[in-house]
Amino acid sequence: MEEAPRPTIRGMFVRSHIKSLESVRGTAGLNELQKRFGRPVNYSSGDHVPIADEVKILEHIAEMVSSRPLSREEREEEAGKLHFRNFTQTPLWNLLRPIIGVNQKFVLMQSARIAHYVFHNVEFISQDLGGNNVKITLFNNDYPLAHFKGFFKEWLLYAGLRGTVEATAHTRGRYEYAISWL
Secondary structure, eight states, rough: OOOOOOOOOEHHHHHHHHHHHHHOOOOOOOOOOHHHHOOOOOOTOOOOHHHHHHHHHHHHHHHHHHOOOOOOOHHHHHHHHHHHHHHSHHHHHHHHHHHHHTTHHHHHTTTTHHHHEEEEEEEEEEEEOOOOOOEEEESSSEEEEEEEEHHHEEEHTTTOOEEEEEEEEEEEEEEEEEEEEO
16 A cells, blocks of 8 residues: 655745744744754745644644643644644735635635645545534644644634534544534
């Protein structure tokens, strides 16, 4: 059986995480991140950064900015929330922002198109479950299950919607997220 190609994320999105940490913790925070990560975190916007590296960076940042120790699942979910908040500071988000408040479902249904600009070798499929319910399935990703649960929870919060996100792992790298809101 052939191995799936390595999933990556564009460097500009990883840079948004690093800039966010720098705005809160300054140079000392960046130095601490590099020490925890074990190597420099100087990425160019066009770099294809392994998702596994982005996950480590985000989880280190989540721990660094938390006011208390986090369990593994809390760290994974908090990293996903940070991922979303940092995404809102990117040029791609500026293109999406006008649509978010108008038609939440439309944007979620376009996850594959959006992901095309963010990821390489990761597949997103959206399914309309009727009403304010969407299922998004990710294939070939290196995120822990709780990561995108946190990402989508933060998305709902940002949009001012009350809702839930149910996460299901089918196989490693294939996760489903059922997103519902009022």
